[in-house]
Amino acid sequence: HAVVLPLLPDGWRGQPLxxxxxxxxxxxxxSFAVRWHGERPALLWExxxxxxLTAPGLDHSFAVTEARGEALLAAPAATTAREGGTVELS
Structure with missing residues (x-):
């Protein structure tokens, strides 16, 4: 199970990753990338x-089991996460 972006710091919103x-x-x-379409993030992975794969900092409801793909996610809620968020991979 890989958890990417468990939190999304407010300063990262709208920034490609x-x-x-x-x-x-x-x-x-x-490998993964986040691209933004207005307020909504798109997650691409391989x-x-x-x-x-889950990305709770982007969309708590997102979960997939495919080795590659892309998804346009719901707009994330504002957070109070500290700058310098983490990527947790396990």
Whole structure:
């Protein structure tokens, strides 16, 4: 299970983000990007094997099990997260 962007700092809202070849447990590699369409984030991902992927800082309801894809997510709620948020990969 890979959890990307468990929190979205307010300063990151509207900013593009890209992570390339993050190594997960078992040697699976994950790349993902966030692009914005107005207030709504689009998440694009590609992994070397199928995995469960969630992004609660972007959209709590988002969960997939495909190795690659893209999704236009709901607009995230404002947060009080500290700047310098984390990416949790497991």
């Amino acid at each position: 890209e992570v390339d070849d993050a190594v997960l447990s078992g040697g699976v590699r994950l 992994a070397t094997a199928p995995l469960r």
